[in-house]
Amino acid sequence: MDIMNGSNGIDGSRHTTDFIDNKDSLPEKNKAKWHSREASPTDVKTELTPNADMDRVDYPILERPARFSTSSIDSGRDSLTSDDLDSESGSLSLGGWEHHGSVDDDFVEETGISSPPLNLENAVLGKELGSGRFGKVYLVEQNIDNKRTCYFALKTAQGGSREEKEANLAKLKHEVEVLAALGVHANIVECRGFAKVDQEEGVLFGLIQGPDLSGLNNRLCEQFEQGDITLHELSDTLAFLEQQKLNAMLHLQKANRIHGDLKPSNFMWDSESNSLKLIDFGQSASCEGEGRVVCGHEDYTPPEAIDSLQGSAHAVKANIAIDNYALGQMQFMMHDYLLGGKGHAFSNGAKTEGLAPSQRTEKAFLFRQAMKAFTTPKEDGSYQKVIEDVSFDELMMQISEKDQPATFDPLYDKATEMYEKMQVLRPMADYACRFMHPIAEHRATAQEMMNHPWIINRSTDIDRIENIISAAAA
Numbered sequence: 001m002d003i004m005n006g007s008n009g010i011d012g013s014r015h016t017t018d019f020i021d022n023k024d025s026l027p028e029k030n031k032a033k034w035h036s037r038e039a040s041p042t043d044v045k046t047e048l049t050p051n052a053d054m055d056r057v058d059y060p061i062l063e064r065p066a067r068f069s070t071s072s073i074d075s076g077r078d079s080l081t082s083d084d085l086d087s088e089s090g091s092l093s094l095g096g097w098e099h100h101g102s103v104d105d106d107f108v109e110e111t112g113i114s115s116p117p118l119n120l121e122n123a124v125l126g127k128e129l130g131s132g133r134f135g136k137v138y139l140v141e142q143n144i145d146n147k148r149t150c151y152f153a154l155k156t157a158q159g160g161s162r163e164e165k166e167a168n169l170a171k172l173k174h175e176v177e178v179l180a181a182l183g184v185h186a187n188i189v190e191c192r193g194f195a196k197v198d199q200e201e202g203v204l205f206g207l208i209q210g211p212d213l214s215g216l217n218n219r220l221c222e223q224f225e226q227g228d229i230t231l232h233e234l235s236d237t238l239a240f241l242e243q244q245k246l247n248a249m250l251h252l253q254k255a256n257r258i259h260g261d262l263k264p265s266n267f268m269w270d271s272e273s274n275s276l277k278l279i280d281f282g283q284s285a286s287c288e289g290e291g292r293v294v295c296g297h298e299d300y301t302p303p304e305a306i307d308s309l310q311g312s313a314h315a316v317k318a319n320i321a322i323d324n325y326a327l328g329q330m331q332f333m334m335h336d337y338l339l340g341g342k343g344h345a346f347s348n349g350a351k352t353e354g355l356a357p358s359q360r361t362e363k364a365f366l367f368r369q370a371m372k373a374f375t376t377p378k379e380d381g382s383y384q385k386v387i388e389d390v391s392f393d394e395l396m397m398q399i400s401e402k403d404q405p406a407t408f409d410p411l412y413d414k415a416t417e418m419y420e421k422m423q424v425l426r427p428m429a430d431y432a433c434r435f436m437h438p439i440a441e442h443r444a445t446a447q448e449m450m451n452h453p454w455i456i457n458r459s460t461d462i463d464r465i466e467n468i469i470s471a472a473a474a
């Protein structure tokens with residue numbers, strides 16, 4: 001039986017925060033191991049009250065680093081000050097990109113987007129930074145005064161046909177408009193408007209060195225597997241990154257908008273400001289009025305929005321619960337990987353990637369089937385969680401069914417190791433479950449999850465966490 005998706009799940013009701021310490025159910029041999037781990041002085045976590053933790057502001061640095069100083073190209077401000085910070089949300093109230101601007105008059109005319117001019121003299125197109133469905137992203141280097149260089153990323157629209165290119169251009173325009181409305185935020189990519197560099201037209205963004213979260217997560221897991229960091233440290237680091245995702249989500253939700261394409265490759269680590277930044281707002285939609293969304297990636301799409309994967313004719317009503325599911329899914333995959341799985345999505349049995357819209361309908365049906373056990377309430381009205389808690393004995397049984405070891409000892413040792421890992425990862429698992437509730441109305445909100453034990457009880461040793469991330473990002 002699959003450990004994550006087995007049939008003997010427990011109560012999935014939403015508001016319990018009982019991280020039951022199951023060590024009492026451990027056999028004697030395991031108890032000894034558990035207690036010795038518990039007593040380890042190097043591995044003790046600081047317990048915090050929610051308020052104490054929330055008072056401690058460890059949000060990313062908001063000053064623009066000197067390397068990105070825009071003093072010589074901005075008609076606006078040199079740097080951001082604490083006066084600009086909305087202390088409640090961590091967002092900046094500068095009127096966003098209006099302080100920056102575009103250089104290409106044709107573009108302004110074509111797109112209807114106007115903004116103060118940005119002087120991109122001496123700017124040259126550098127290497128390709130990445131590519132996506134809409135086009136390529138290039139490095140832009142601008143020599144300012146022989147001493148300083150400004151770096152940007154230029155996202156271009158491409159396409160085989162003129163129509164395709166125009167459609168992608170329209171998506172870029174949409175992205176600029178969304179980011180202009182959102183303004184500046186420490187956890188959201190900085191948008192500078194339309195620009196043309198070396199004949200390439202596109203949207204200019206502040207450069208984020210990366211890696212993206214997918215690469216960063218891989219490296220963090222490697223660090224753990226090589227013994228460079230403990231599982232506690234890994235969990236704390238993931239919780240730290242998650243808090244930054246939540247900051248970005250709260251900012252979006254304040255504007256009553258969803259991203260629509262949340263996935264690890266759309267979060268990038270910026271080592272200049274030690275912050276995680278959300279990019280790629282092409283699918284973003286307003287939750288107001290008749291606002292509708294076409295979700296970007298099937299693995300991160302909740303059951304109620306799965307139809308949208310068939311294309312814009314099937315767009316669904318935008319709702320913040322759609323993004324929230326994606327946040328849960330990202331942790332679900334990490335949890336799966338860390339417990340020996342392949343890091344697959346919950347919906348993996350219903351992969352739709354690369355399929356034509358008509359074929360996607362079939363897959364969407366499969367996904368719904370897979371979700372059925374989780375969308376049907378139990379007699380007490382609760383729902384089965386997407387990650388179930390298992391006792392040590394159940395775990396032994398699962399492993400023995402799957403691996404069928406010849407002797408007892410290897411089975412026992414494997415179960416012990418896994419069980420201990422599960423205890424450490426339990427807060428993260430609960431976090432994933434609350435965000436992945438298959439019924440949208442029961443799904444937790446980002447605001448609620450800011451106070452989730454996994455987030456508020458993480459280590460307060462920010463230096464250590466940032467060192468871990470720096471090593472992983474290098």
Ligand SMILES: Nc1ncnc2c1ncn2[C@@H]1O[C@H](COP(=O)(O)OP(=O)(O)OP(=O)(O)O)[C@@H](O)[C@H]1O
Pocket residue numbers: 129130131132133134135137152153155189205206207208209210212265266279280281282
């Ligand atoms: N500001 C930036 N700084 C550095 N690299 C960037 C930046 N923005 C985008 N990139 C790189 O370009 C890639 C594609 O960007 P983006 O996700 O915005 O495009 P997309 O076409 O919408 O992608 P997809 O649809 O595949 O998610 C990113 O994964 C990243 O590697």
Ligand SMILES: [Mg+2]
Pocket residue numbers: 132265266280
């Ligand atoms: Mg992307």
